[in-house]
Amino acid sequence: MALLKNHQWIYTKRPQSIVTNEHYTLKESTIDTSTIKEGEALLQSKYWSVDPYMRIQQSQHNTWEAPHPLYTVQGGAVVGQVLVCNDPKSNIKTGDWVLSYTGWQEYAVTKTSELRKLNPNEVPVTTALGILGMPARIAYFGLIEAGIPKEGETVAVSGASGAVGQIVVQIAKIKGCKVIGIAGSDEKLAYLKNVLGVDQVINYKKYPSHQKIKESIKEACPEGIDIYYDNVGGFITDAIFELINHKARIIVCGQISQYSGGLDTPEMGPRFLHHILYKRATIQGVLARDYNDRMDEMLSEMTPWTKNGSLKYQETIIDGFENLPIALNMLFHGKNKGKLMVKSTI
Ligand SMILES: NC(=O)c1ccc[n+]([C@@H]2O[C@H](COP(=O)([O-])OP(=O)(O)OC[C@H]3O[C@@H](n4cnc5c(N)ncnc54)[C@H](OP(=O)(O)O)[C@@H]3O)[C@@H](O)[C@H]2O)c1
Numbered sequence: 001m002a003l004l005k006n007h008q009w010i011y012t013k014r015p016q017s018i019v020t021n022e023h024y025t026l027k028e029s030t031i032d033t034s035t036i037k038e039g040e041a042l043l044q045s046k047y048w049s050v051d052p053y054m055r056i057q058q059s060q061h062n063t064w065e066a067p068h069p070l071y072t073v074q075g076g077a078v079v080g081q082v083l084v085c086n087d088p089k090s091n092i093k094t095g096d097w098v099l100s101y102t103g104w105q106e107y108a109v110t111k112t113s114e115l116r117k118l119n120p121n122e123v124p125v126t127t128a129l130g131i132l133g134m135p136a137r138i139a140y141f142g143l144i145e146a147g148i149p150k151e152g153e154t155v156a157v158s159g160a161s162g163a164v165g166q167i168v169v170q171i172a173k174i175k176g177c178k179v180i181g182i183a184g185s186d187e188k189l190a191y192l193k194n195v196l197g198v199d200q201v202i203n204y205k206k207y208p209s210h211q212k213i214k215e216s217i218k219e220a221c222p223e224g225i226d227i228y229y230d231n232v233g234g235f236i237t238d239a240i241f242e243l244i245n246h247k248a249r250i251i252v253c254g255q256i257s258q259y260s261g262g263l264d265t266p267e268m269g270p271r272f273l274h275h276i277l278y279k280r281a282t283i284q285g286v287l288a289r290d291y292n293d294r295m296d297e298m299l300s301e302m303t304p305w306t307k308n309g310s311l312k313y314q315e316t317i318i319d320g321f322e323n324l325p326i327a328l329n330m331l332f333h334g335k336n337k338g339k340l341m342v343k344s345t346i
Helices: 125-129 134-147 163-174 186-194 210-220 234-241 273-279 288-307 321-331
Strands: 003-011 024-032 040-049 078-086 097-100 107-111 154-158 178-183 200-203 225-230 244-252 282-285 315-319 339-343
Touching: 003 321, 024 321, 040 097, 040 125, 040 321, 078 107, 078 125, 097 125, 125 339, 134 163, 134 225, 134 244, 134 288, 154 163, 154 234, 163 178, 163 225, 178 186, 178 210, 186 200, 200 210, 210 234, 225 234, 234 244, 244 273, 315 321, 321 339
Parallel strands: 154 178, 154 225, 178 200, 225 244, 244 282, 315 339
Antiparallel strands: 003 024, 040 078, 040 107, 040 339, 078 097
């Protein structure tokens, strides 16, 4: 028997506004490595995903599921290595890199059937959390199946410099669309324009109201907007509703501007549904988990694009398990570029 010291971030308090360290408690415990049951593996977490949906699930209200339970380990995707595998029938072996959903803990015991094996010789393992992971799944299927982009159309993307947004803008370019990217700093805009080839960029922080940003978006795309891929909501979305074209498709992927309180106490904005009527437009919400069983289909298209450099990606990697709650807070201050994750230092 060997006892392994484990640390876990336990979600202990529901935030009313922005999430911080005070909503989590660090717990120390032990794992007895001799108790791994048949069909299970012991993992050492190496990279933890940090995602906006974690804050959605902290709302007091049901969303697509019940709120994240208090006094449990913060759930989330993890890239780790298998230390012990007690499943001779599985393709998972000791030493393998895997993707799991074991959350914010240094070590975890899980069923091998819940692991996805990664090939570190093909692409860096961190890509399983971003450019070839859940954000890619919703970027790809959300744009292709809800957006149905056609060559020459104009696609506007809010949250364009984030994990999902950077992928959406690039797929839209691959599909021959004109792309307008909206993000929160000039440095992010420069990357979108100069590296990812986005046609027009707008820093939403320079506009105090939906009316002002609307004028700027209209100037950037006088031909109007055929597809709006919304990661943010709020006044950016209010402005875009007034600029949509006939038969426009609006894809609601996220509403991050509303997560830090607005989900429990909604902020009222302009009433814009009349634009949907005039333009015979559609609005569709999209959820990554609805495409779980189509992961291989997405990877078969996106892995070659990633390997040959047609798809570029940024990752913001914060060192140290102890910094996980701080990293989550960073998302709501725009401190990440591309996929945000935390790296183990042990
Ligand atoms: N439907 C699904 O299945 C699904 C899956 C994954 C993600 N999502 C959603 O997609 C969105 C992006 O997720 P992600 O993982 O790619 O995160 P991300 O974009 O990498 O990170 C969040 C970014 O949101 C921006 N932001 C934060 N507060 C904002 C505000 N008040 N107004 C405008 N922008 C704000 C910040 O960038 P700036 O510097 O530009 O402000 C920040 O960097 C989120 O809304 C998320 O919930 C949905």
